[in-house]
Amino acid sequence: MSQKPEKLIDKKGLRLDGRKPEELRSIKIEVGILPNADGSAYIQQGKNKILAGVFGPRELHPKHLALPDRTVLRCRYHMAPFSVQERKSPAPSRRDIELSKVIREALEPSIFLEYYPRTGIDIFVEILQADGGTRCASITAASLALADAGIPMRDLVVACAAGKADDTIVLDLMDTEDKKGGADVPVALMPNLNAVTLLQMDGILTFEEFEKAVNLALKGCREIYTMQKEALKAKYESVKEVEE
Amino acid sequence: MSSVIVRVKQKQIMDLIAKGKRLDGRGLTDYREIKVEQGLIERAEGSARVLLGKTEIMAGTKIEIGKPFSDTPNEGVLTVNAELVPLASPTFEPGPPKEDSIELARVVDRGIRESKALDFKKLCIKPGKKVFVIFVDVYVLNHDGNLIDASALAALAALLNTKMFNYEIEEDEVKIKPGYTPLPVGKHPIAVTFAKINDKLIVDPWLEEEQTMDARLTMTIDDDSNVCAIQKGGSGYFTPKQVLEAAKTAMEKAEENRKKLKW
Numbered sequence: 001m002s003q004k005p006e007k008l009i010d011k012k013g014l015r016l017d018g019r020k021p022e023e024l025r026s027i028k029i030e031v032g033i034l035p036n037a038d039g040s041a042y043i044q045q046g047k048n049k050i051l052a053g054v055f056g057p058r059e060l061h062p063k064h065l066a067l068p069d070r071t072v073l074r075c076r077y078h079m080a081p082f083s084v085q086e087r088k089s090p091a092p093s094r095r096d097i098e099l100s101k102v103i104r105e106a107l108e109p110s111i112f113l114e115y116y117p118r119t120g121i122d123i124f125v126e127i128l129q130a131d132g133g134t135r136c137a138s139i140t141a142a143s144l145a146l147a148d149a150g151i152p153m154r155d156l157v158v159a160c161a162a163g164k165a166d167d168t169i170v171l172d173l174m175d176t177e178d179k180k181g182g183a184d185v186p187v188a189l190m191p192n193l194n195a196v197t198l199l200q201m202d203g204i205l206t207f208e209e210f211e212k213a214v215n216l217a218l219k220g221c222r223e224i225y226t227m228q229k230e231a232l233k234a235k236y237e238s239v240k241e242v243e244e
Numbered sequence: 245m246s247s248v249i250v251r252v253k254q255k256q257i258m259d260l261i262a263k264g265k266r267l268d269g270r271g272l273t274d275y276r277e278i279k280v281e282q283g284l285i286e287r288a289e290g291s292a293r294v295l296l297g298k299t300e301i302m303a304g305t306k307i308e309i310g311k312p313f314s315d316t317p318n319e320g321v322l323t324v325n326a327e328l329v330p331l332a333s334p335t336f337e338p339g340p341p342k343e344d345s346i347e348l349a350r351v352v353d354r355g356i357r358e359s360k361a362l363d364f365k366k367l368c369i370k371p372g373k374k375v376f377v378i379f380v381d382v383y384v385l386n387h388d389g390n391l392i393d394a395s396a397l398a399a400l401a402a403l404l405n406t407k408m409f410n411y412e413i414e415e416d417e418v419k420i421k422p423g424y425t426p427l428p429v430g431k432h433p434i435a436v437t438f439a440k441i442n443d444k445l446i447v448d449p450w451l452e453e454e455q456t457m458d459a460r461l462t463m464t465i466d467d468d469s470n471v472c473a474i475q476k477g478g479s480g481y482f483t484p485k486q487v488l489e490a491a492k493t494a495m496e497k498a499e500e501n502r503k504k505l506k507w
Contacts (some may be wrong), residue, residue: 185474
């Protein structure tokens with residue numbers, strides 16, 4: 001059990017892990033790492049380690065779920081039993097089911113669903129290690145996995161959270177800040193369309209604080225978006241190098 | 245699900261909203277009529293029935309003595325569950341809870357928990373050993389749209405109506421004493437749900453508007469006009485401007501509903 005720290009922000013205005021309030025954690029993204037999936041991505045954001053795999057468009061089972069005019073997007077968010085401090089049962093919790101739904105709904109607006117009628121696209125997200133903000137990192141990775149699978153999309157979806165630690169609005173909350181802080185606002189964005197596809201919040205924020213948190217989260221999204229695009233390009237650059 | 249009739253109406257609903265009107269004659273930010281009755285189920289520790297237009301929700305509370313969670317040893321426990329009862333809609337099926345009812349329960353739960361409506365510390369009997377466990381069960385009896393706002397009202401009304409039994413501790417045993425005290429409910433979180441139709445935000449969507457909407461956004465507001473919970477749903481999106489607009493409107497609407505209900 002972790003002890004509650006006295007303060008989440010120190011006298012110098014720095015956070016527990018030494019970050020400034022508006023600073024992201026270190027992020028590493030790789031695309032196309034699962035040989036059997038049609039598309040895949042891996043993201044490391046702070047101590048978060050998350051794998052996303054996409055299968056499809058493929059025949060949908062059970063078949064009665066298929067739709068005549070569009071593909072059916074399905075998503076499973078799942079945490080490994082060893083991903084958190086106390087072992088998590090591998091059976092899906094109510095939280096997992098809700099997160100699977102909001103992640104799916106965050107990604108759905110980006111996909112041209114009508115291109116593949118009567119089929120299904122499955123997204124599997126596995127949290128290998130959790131450190132706060134897993135839903136956001138999952139969306140960032142899953143969107144890349146969809147792109148890697150060659151599925152036509154309007155834009156990549158990128159997600160990042162902002163929140164309140166002590167009295168400061170901070171970007172990209174880590175586990176302790178999420179649990180002990182005053183609020184958590186995860187946001188997903190399609191940057192080119194300026195479209196917010198996921199928005200949740202818990203905690204207590206005044207309107208001014210909420211406005212600041214949303215804007216900060218959007219700024220974080222745009223920063224991660226650059227890394228996301230680079231990671232996607234990097235996969236094809238490495239292919240090119242091999243050919244040369 | 246969307247039958248031919250619904251498809252025809254969808255266009256009508258969209259065209260009307262573009263003109264700032266709605267099929268049932270309401271303005272874009274008007275709620276349907278809200279009725280709240282409390283204390284209908286004698287066997288429950290607290291209960292309430294909410295009518296939001298034709299949407300009907302019953303909520304009941306039960307109290308048990310149980311163990312606290314290890315990370316909050318001196319706090320009581322709140323469990324919210326939602327049941328989409330098959331008699332409420334042709335689209336509800338019996339069986340284990342699906343994502344819609346789980347989401348509904350968790351959004352209602354988040355509103356109560358994050359607004360600190362319940363004083364959890366007062367629900368502790370013996371730190372680390374015994375606490376009150378409050379069960380709130382939300383029963384959807386008729387589905388005519390906006391289940392979230394109606395369920396949040398019903399859950400809060402049931403909690404306000406809940407009587408906690410008196411007790412004393414005798415040699416490590418909890419003895420029930422006669423009489424009751426009301427549950428320590430200090431805040432009144434109100435959920436305000438928006439639907440995005442034709443790029444416009446409308447408040448309190450009814451069923452046919454929900455079948456037409458691109459996306460849904462719920463904001464729960466406490467007595468001091470703070471935002472305490474948000475949930476976006478549906479496969480569409482909102483612009484950042486719409487999100488902030490929604491927050492402003494939600495604060496006004498929550499205040500209005502709280503006044504109407506004298507909470």
